[in-house]
Amino acid sequence: MSLTRLRVLVVEDEFLIALHLQCELEEVGVEVVGPTATVRDALRLVEEGSFDVATLDVALKDGPSFPVADALQSASKPFLFVTSHNIVELAQAYPTVVTVPKPILFSRLFAALRLKAGR
Structure with a gap:
């Protein structure tokens, strides 16, 4: 299944990781929104x-991305975490949200995006 023309908001505060995410996503036809590095901008x-x-990193420059996750849930927008933080804690706080651990395996990320986007 294709990710072509899927619009993905990337919330990541590490510049090189955000750039790598953007490049890998665009290579498979994703339109990247952002990336953004702060809760406020997200x-x-x-x-x-x-x-x-x-896609949300957990620890951003101005604090945890949980307010963004909560806003996404309220807006019924699908999302996933891309993080090196404790996956067990995330699963307890957000039981229906997929977490892709860092370092990122892009095949895993693409599969998670397909799942969340229904593609």
């Missing part, structure tokens, strides 16, 4: 809603 983009699915 919340603004969630309000705009011009994406299909989001």
Whole structure:
């Protein structure tokens, strides 16, 4: 199944990781929204809603991304975590959300995006 024309909001504060994510996603036809590195900017983009699915790092420059996750859930927007943080804790707090661990296996990320986007 294709990811072509899927719009993915990337929330990641590490510049090189965000750039790598963007390049890998664009290579398979994804349109990247962002990347953005702060909770504040991510919340603004969630309000705009011009994406299909989001990827969230947990620890951002201005705090945990949990307010963004909560806003995405309230807006019924699918998302997944891409993080090196404790996956067990995330599963307890967000039991229906897929977590892709860092370092990122892009085949796993692409499969998770297909699942979340229904493709």
